[in-house]
Structure formats: C-alpha cells, structure tokens
Amino acid sequence: MSDYNFAYLDEQTKRMIRRAILKGLAVPGYQVPFASREMPMPYGWGTGGVQVSAATLTPEDRLKVIDQGADDTTNAVSIRKFFERTAGVATTEATQEATVIQTRHRIPEAELTEDQILVYQVPIPEPLRFLEPRETETRKMHSLQEYGLMHVKLYEDISQHGAISTAYAYPVRVADRYVMDPSPIPKFDNPKLEMAAVQLFGAGREQRIYAVPPYTRVVSLDFEDYPFEATKADHACDLCGAGDSYLDEVIMDDAGGRMFVCSDTDYCRTRREATA
Amino acid sequence: MYVAVKGGERAIENAHAWLAEERRGDTSVDELSLAQIREQLSLAVNRVMAEGSLYDPDLAALAIKQARGDLIEAIFLIRAYRTTLPRFGASGAVDTGAMGCDRRISATFKDAPGGQVLGPTFDYTHRLLDFKLAAEGAVPPAPSAPPRREPTPHITEFLGQEGLIQREPESDAAPRDLTREPLEFPADRALRLQSLARGDEGFVLGMAYSTQRGYARNHAFVGELRIGRVMVEMEVPELGFAIEIGEVELTECETVNQFKGSKTEPPQFTRGYGLVFGQSERKAISMALVDRALRWKELGEDNLGAPAQDEEFVLSHCDNIQATGFLEHIKLPHYVDFQSELELVRKLRREAEERIAHREAAE
Numbered sequence: 001m002s003d004y005n006f007a008y009l010d011e012q013t014k015r016m017i018r019r020a021i022l023k024g025l026a027v028p029g030y031q032v033p034f035a036s037r038e039m040p041m042p043y044g045w046g047t048g049g050v051q052v053s054a055a056t057l058t059p060e061d062r063l064k065v066i067d068q069g070a071d072d073t074t075n076a077v078s079i080r081k082f083f084e085r086t087a088g089v090a091t092t093e094a095t096q097e098a099t100v101i102q103t104r105h106r107i108p109e110a111e112l113t114e115d116q117i118l119v120y121q122v123p124i125p126e127p128l129r130f131l132e133p134r135e136t137e138t139r140k141m142h143s144l145q146e147y148g149l150m151h152v153k154l155y156e157d158i159s160q161h162g163a164i165s166t167a168y169a170y171p172v173r174v175a176d177r178y179v180m181d182p183s184p185i186p187k188f189d190n191p192k193l194e195m196a197a198v199q200l201f202g203a204g205r206e207q208r209i210y211a212v213p214p215y216t217r218v219v220s221l222d223f224e225d226y227p228f229e230a231t232k233a234d235h236a237c238d239l240c241g242a243g244d245s246y247l248d249e250v251i252m253d254d255a256g257g258r259m260f261v262c263s264d265t266d267y268c269r270t271r272r273e274a275t276a
Numbered sequence: 277m278y279v280a281v282k283g284g285e286r287a288i289e290n291a292h293a294w295l296a297e298e299r300r301g302d303t304s305v306d307e308l309s310l311a312q313i314r315e316q317l318s319l320a321v322n323r324v325m326a327e328g329s330l331y332d333p334d335l336a337a338l339a340i341k342q343a344r345g346d347l348i349e350a351i352f353l354i355r356a357y358r359t360t361l362p363r364f365g366a367s368g369a370v371d372t373g374a375m376g377c378d379r380r381i382s383a384t385f386k387d388a389p390g391g392q393v394l395g396p397t398f399d400y401t402h403r404l405l406d407f408k409l410a411a412e413g414a415v416p417p418a419p420s421a422p423p424r425r426e427p428t429p430h431i432t433e434f435l436g437q438e439g440l441i442q443r444e445p446e447s448d449a450a451p452r453d454l455t456r457e458p459l460e461f462p463a464d465r466a467l468r469l470q471s472l473a474r475g476d477e478g479f480v481l482g483m484a485y486s487t488q489r490g491y492a493r494n495h496a497f498v499g500e501l502r503i504g505r506v507m508v509e510m511e512v513p514e515l516g517f518a519i520e521i522g523e524v525e526l527t528e529c530e531t532v533n534q535f536k537g538s539k540t541e542p543p544q545f546t547r548g549y550g551l552v553f554g555q556s557e558r559k560a561i562s563m564a565l566v567d568r569a570l571r572w573k574e575l576g577e578d579n580l581g582a583p584a585q586d587e588e589f590v591l592s593h594c595d596n597i598q599a600t601g602f603l604e605h606i607k608l609p610h611y612v613d614f615q616s617e618l619e620l621v622r623k624l625r626r627e628a629e630e631r632i633a634h635r636e637a638a639e
Contacts, residue, residue, distance in 0.1 A: 004360065033458035038355040043601030045608065068612045075608050077285050105612045123602070134588055136461050161624050162631075167616035186616035205598045207458040233619055248611050249618065263612055 007054040007087040013037055017055035017209070021200055024211035029174030030142070031125050031208040039204065046079055046104060047204030049121035053083065053102045056117055056200065062090045064098035069106035069246065069263035076104070095266050105168075107189040109245045109267040112197035114214060120183045122203040125210065127171045127181040147179050150221065158226055167231075173219045174212055182218075188230045188246045193218040235260040240271035299344050313337035322525075322554025323347055327596065328354030329455070329474045331524050331553055348476075352597050359455070366450070368518055370506045372528045372551075374427045377504040379555075382431045384497045384532055390428035395503060396555075431500040432530050432547060441532065441545040461588050468570055468587060472563045473552060475594030481558060483584045483594075484565035492569050492582030496548060499532035503555050527552045529560040533568050538576035546575060566590060 005011065020034035039047040057063065063083055067076035071093040079102060080091050092098050095110045104121040112118060124130075128138045131149045141147070150171060157165045170187035174180045182193055183201060193199070199212040212218060222228035236243040238259040245267055247260040262268035300307065314321055314337040324336040328351045336354060343349035379395025382388060394400075435441040451466035459471070472480055487493060505525050509518040529550040537543035548568030550560035569584040571577075583589055593599060 008360075010360070010362070033460060035455075035457050038352075038359040038597065040356040042352070042604060043598045044603070044605030045601060047601075068609045072284055073609050074284070074288060077288060081285075104608075105610070123605070135592075136588065162627055163620075163624060165620060165624070167620040168613040184610075184613045186612055188616070205602055231616070231619055231623075233615065246612070247615070249615055263615075 004086055006059070007057050007083065007089075008040075009037065009051065009054045014055040017051055020209040021052065021055065021211060024200070024209050025198070025213050027178075028212055028216050029178030029180040029210060031203075031210045033207055034209050036204045036207040041078070041082070043205035044123060045075060046102070046121040048202030048206075048209070049102050049104070049119050049204075050079060050082065050202075051204055052119045052200050052202035052209060053100060054087070056100055056119065057083065057087055057089055059087070059089065061099045062092050062097055063087075064092050064095065064101045064266075065103075066101065066106060066108070066264075066266075067104040068248070069108070070265040072265065093266050094270075095264075105184050105186075106246070106263060107185055107192045107195075109242075109262070109264045110270075112195050114196045116197040118195075118197050118199045120185075120199065120201045122181070122183045122201045122206075122208070124169075125181055125201065125203040125206050125208040127169075127179050142178060145177070147173075150179060154221060154223070158223070164222070164226065164228075170228075171221050173221060175216050176219075179221070180210065180212075180218075186232070186246060187220065187228070188232045190218075190220045190228070191230050233260055237262045237268060240268045240275075242268070242271055299342070308341055310334060310337040310341060313340050319555060320345075320347060320350075322556050323477060323559075324350045324354055326553040326556050326559060327351045327474050327476065328358065330354050330358040348596050348600055352600075355597055365510060367508045367510045367521070370508060370524070370526070372502065372506055372526065373430055375502060375504040375506045375526070375528075376423060377428050377502050379503040379557075380428060380500070381502075382498070382500045384499050385431060385434070388429075388431055388434065390424065428502070430530065432532065435499075435532065435545060439544070441547060442535070442541070444547075459591060461591075463587055463591060465567070465571070465574070468591060469549065469551070469563075469567060471591045471594060472550070472566055475563075476596035476599070477556070477559045477562070479594050479596065479599075480562040480566055483569075483590060484562035486582065487565050487569045487584045492572070492580045492585045494533050494568055496531040496533050496565050496568060498561065499530045499547065501527070501529045501557055501561065503527045503557065525554050527554065527556050527560040529557070529564045531561075531564040531568060535575065541576065546571070 017034060020032045023032045024030065036048065036051060039050055041047060041050065053063070063080065065071065065076045065080040067073040070076065083089055084091060095101065095108045099115060100117045100119065101108065102119040102121070107118070126135070126138050128141055128150065131153055132138050132141065154164050157163065166187070168186045169181055169184040170190055172180050172182055172190060172193060182190060193212060194215070194217065196214050198214055201210045220228040233247045233249060235247060237245060237247060239261050242262055245262045245264060248263045249258055249260055251258050314333045317340065320340055321333050321336045324339055324347060325331050325333065328336065335357065336350065339350035339353040340347070342353060377390070377393055379397060380390060380393045382392065432441050436443065452464070454467060454470040463471070503525070505523045507520050508522050508524055510521050511518045531548040532545045533548060535544055535546040546568065548564035550563030550567065552560045552563065566584055569582070570587050570590065572579060572585050579585055
C-alpha cells in the first residue's frame with residue numbers, strides 16, 4: 001500500500017475536506033456540500049466517515065473504530081485495518097486512549113474529552129429527507145428555518161401512537177439554529193451530543209459534512225407535554241451489571257431465551273476487568 | 277456464545293481466501309488471460325470503461341477478472357482506482373466530426389455524405405445460439421474496404437444549414453466537473469451529460485424507455501449514430517501548442533426531436549445527445565433520449581411530472597456505484613437501531629393493550 005498517500009487520500013483532497021470540516025464547525029449543524037471521492041469500500045459502508053477521518057488523522061493519532069458500539073463487528077474491523085495499512089497509525093479499543101474515534105450508530109458510554117474527535121458515519125444527512133425528498137426544497141427549508149413540517153410529523157406520531165415513534169436518528173436542533181440528523185444513533189445517545197469532544201459527521205454518498213463543536217447546545221425536538229425521553233431496554237447488562245448503558249438483545253436459544261449485554265464492548269470489558 | 281454474534285478479523289480473512297478460490301474456479305480449466313477478456317469480452321470491457329469513467333481496456337479487463345464478471349463490481353474497482361490518479365490537466369474537446377467511423381447510421385436520411393455504414397453490429401443477426409462456437413471459434417476474415425479519408429460530417433449539420441435544428445449555445449467556459457465538485461441542483465446540461473455518461477446502463481435505458489412509452493414522450497429519431505476512434509489532444513503549457521496524446525473509441529448519438537416552438541423559439545427540431553466510451557450504442561441512444569427529456573425547462577416545454585424529466589430524480593439515482601453501495605449496506609449490522617425499534621414497538625403495544633383493558637373495564 002506504499003503507493004498511496006498517508007491515510008489514502010491525496011493532500012489536495014484532504015485540504016478540500018478540511019475546508020468543509022472547518023466550515024461545518026463554523027456553522028454548527030449546517031450540511032456543507034463536499035466533493036466526496038470514490039473510496040475503496042462501498043458507498044453506504046462509511047465512506048463519509050472514512051474521508052473525514054482520513055482528513056483528520058495525523059501520524060501521532062490513536063484511532064478507535066466502532067460499529068454498533070463494538071470494536072469487533074466486521075465493518076469496524078475492516079475500516080480499522082484500512083487505516084492501519086494506509087496511515088500506519090496506532091489503534092486502540094480503549095475509548096479513553098483514542099484521539100480519533102470513528103463510529104457507526106453509537107456514541108461511546110464513557111464521557112469524551114476535549115482532546116478527542118468523534119467521527120460519525122452518516123447514511124442520510126438530511127433530517128427532512130423523508131418528509132421532502134427533494135434536496136432543492138430541503139435546503140430552502142433549512143435556510144428559512146422552516147421546520148414546521150418536522151413538528152407536524154412528531155405531532156402526528158403522538159396523535160396516532162400516543163408517543164413519538166422515532167427511536168433512532170432522532171432529530172435535534174443545534175445551537176438554536178439548524179435541525180440536524182445525529183445519524184442513526186439510538187435516541188438513548190442524544191443527550192450525549194452535548195460534549196467536550198469535537199463531533200464531525202461525514203456522508204460520502206450524499207456528499208455532505210457537518211459538525212457540532214465542543215460544548216454546543218444540542219436539543220432533541222419535543223413538545224412541552226411530551227418531553228423527549230432517552231430510552232433503553234429495561235434491564236441491566238447480564239455481563240457487567242451496568243444499569244446505565246445501552247443494551248443489545250441477544251437471542252440465546254429457540255425457546256425465546258435472551259440476554260441483554262452492553263452494546264459498547266469496551267465499556268463492558270472495562271467494568272468487568274475492574275471488578276475481577 | 278455471546279462472542280459468536282460479533283464478526284471478526286479471522287472471519288473476514290477466511291472469506292477473502294474463499295472468494296479468491298471461487299474466483300479462480302476449477303483449476304483444471306485454463307485461467308483467463310487479460311488479453312482474452314480485452315479481446316473477446318470487449319463490450320463488457322467497454323461498459324466498465326464507460327461507467328468507470330476511465331479509458332483503459334487492460335485495467336477494465338483486470339477489473340472484470342477480479343470481479344468474477346460482476347460488471348458493477350468491476351466498475352467500482354475502476355472508480356476507486358481512478359480517484360487516486362493524479363491529474364495533469366484536461367484534454368481539448370474531441371472532434372467527433374473527424375472520427376474514423378467503424379459504424380455510422382442515420383434513421384432520418386436514406387443517404388448522406390459519408391454513407392450508411394453498418395459496421396460490426398448485432399442488429400440483423402438472428403438470435404440463434406451458434407453451437408459451433410462451443411467447439412471452435414475460428415472465423416474467416418471479414419471483407420474489407422479502404423477507409424474513408426475525408427471527415428464524415430454530422431447529419432444534424434445538414435439540418436442546421438437550413439436553420440431547422442436548434443443551434444446549441446457555444447461556450448469556451450470550462451464545464452463543472454462532477455468528480456471534483458459536489459453535485460448540486462439545478463444542474464446545467466454539461467453536468468447532466470457527465471452524470472448520464474457514467475450512469476448505469478440499465479437505469480438510463482429504463483428511463484429512456486419510459487419516455488418512449490408516454491412518460492414525457494418526445495418522439496426521437498436517431499439522426500445519427502456513429503462509432504469509431506477519435507484523437508485526443510492536449511494543450512501542453514510548456515510547448516504552447518496541442519499534441520496528440522492518444523485515441524479513444526467512442527459511440528455518439530444525436531437524436532432529432534420534434535419541437536412545436538415556444539414564445540421565444542420558432543418551430544424547429546431539437547436534439548438529444550449521447551456520448552459514451554467504447555462501442556456502447558444502447559447506452560448512447562438511451563442517454564440521448566434522457567438528455568432530451570431533461571431539457572424541458574430550457575426549451576420552455578411543460579413539466580409533465582414524468583420521472584425522466586426530473587433531473588433531481590434521474591441524476592441522484594443513476595450512479596450504480598452509489599446505488600449498489602447504499603442498497604447493500606443494509607446487510608451490515610443494525611443491532612442498535614433495530615433494538616431501539618424493538619423497544620418502541622413493545623412500548624406502543626403495551627400502551628395499546630392497557631388502553632383496551634381500561635376501556636373494557638369501564639364498559
């Protein structure tokens with residue numbers, strides 16, 4: 001792989017991506033169009049996150065890659081290997097030791113610090129997409145802060161189901177301005193979006209980058225009488241006993257037996273090692 | 277037990293090893309050479325070059341071999357390679373009027389300067405399986421004639437002399453580059469054509485076919501279809517003049533479409549345009565039809581609400597690498613979002629049951 005530049009992308013491309021990242025940080029929650037490149041993995045498999053990570057990594061960084069909260073899911077393994085080969089950076093599974101964390105569908109349970117960057121893989125960056133399929137229309141709606149349609153959708157949920165029926169990719173308002181899709185994280189993770197670390201979101205196929213700077217106000221959309229609620233399975237982890245972590249439900253046998261375990265594998269292991 | 281649901285490095289490595297073995301197939305059968313693919317599966321090679329946006333028959337053959345004949349996978353390999361190549365500059369516009377035509381037909385004029393040349397076409401073959409090919413493929417040499425020396429003018433030029441076909445605006449401005457800038461709407465015609473040229477053949481064909489069946493129908497005549505080689509020239513700043521850097525095979529299609537005229541334009545013919553790498557005439561004709569359908573706004577036609585008129589719909593969905601990637605990503609784990617849906621559905625069901633129980637108790 002020595003034929004490729006550090007972290008695969010050429011320096012001009014990285015510069016273009018860094019400009020988009022900086023613009024995204026300057027206008028929190030705004031989707032910045034960028035000239036996404038074809039990557040050697042398929043669109044929809046984290047090409048946006050990979051491009052943002054490639055433009056962010058320095059040789060001194062320590063990278064962690066998770067998918068569904070776990071370091072050992074196949075696509076996380078594949079992306080981590082990609083950067084081991086093309087950037088030669090150190091990698092880790094320990095959340096606290098990582099300087100850059102690329103994630104799909106989760107925010108780590110451990111609190112992140114100012115020295116860390118969290119990079120999200122984003123499939124559909126537009127929170128209004130399933131209300132209005134046209135990009136030309138949704139961009140206009142954002143520029144006019146015309147978010148009534150989203151509130152109507154949430155209201156209709158309540159009138160039909162008695163609750164807001166969005167369980168992941170729950171829309172948020174960033175810095176009192178843009179409505180943003182936090183990527184398909186469970187709404188359990190939404191409160192963590194206000195954090196000390198830099199959060200970068202990359203959508204490769206849709207050619208968009210957006211960002212949430214540290215300590216930025218991020219509010220999950222709700223109503224006064226139907227306040228936002230971060231939910232999880234009503235269990236404790238069957239491996240580490242944690243009652244505060246997001247859980248995966250694992251089917252154990254064909255008699256309906258199941259167990260609940262932390263989706264954040266590093267969090268779970270750290271807790272088990274501490275008590276051992 | 278629990279670990280079993282998570283993937284792992286070993287699983288990936290083993291899968292790759294097995295894939296390599298399957299790609300090779302039965303080792304008692306000779307291995308395909310790249311030259312064999314390039315020479316004998318040349319239309320597959322052409323499609324990979326066209327949709328991969330890279331003119332290199334040997335690399336396309338390699339990609340086809342590596343992809344086990346899955347052309348979209350091969351196109352993906354070429355795209356991913358192409359994007360890493362340094363850019364030295366841009367060539368000048370190729371002159372298709374100076375093309376050395378292997379094939380050149382017009383459906384609008386019985387004869388024209390340059391003549392009708394059928395070339396190596398499937399058109400009038402009877403689609404009967406040739407069982408002799410299963411045994412041996414030796415073919416007698418085809419009859420040949422000296423190539424035409426003078427340039428072959430475009431058919432639409434003859435219509436243009438009478439002012440019967442709309443004159444396209446000329447411009448020396450560099451067009452936007454789809455591979456270097458994000459696609460934003462509205463897209464101008466140059467950008468639309470770039471997108472269609474690398475768009476999926478099946479998708480563009482389906483869109484074109486829909487216009488023929490009445491979804492924004494605009495009856496198209498194939499004014500001209502030509503296939504052949506053109507010179508590629510590049511201006512070298514150090515030299516101060518253009519030099520020939522090679523030649524490429526292209527398929528070009530110009531359709532002639534009816535146009536009743538609008539408030540600003542007199543009645544005249546308009547055109548749709550298709551240009552594709554290699555011998556890819558199905559794609560070139562499809563592209564021309566879709567190009568014409570997408571021009572409704574600039575020609576002052578009505579928006580009939582047809583899919584082929586909707587540039588956002590067509591351009592956002594014609595790229596098969598984007599489409600297949602996103603489609604296939606749903607194979608990836610979604611435990612976390614599915615879990616959140618599970619909990620939500622359980623909660624909603626619980627509440628619904630409570631409501632029913634409450635109502636029954638009240639009755």
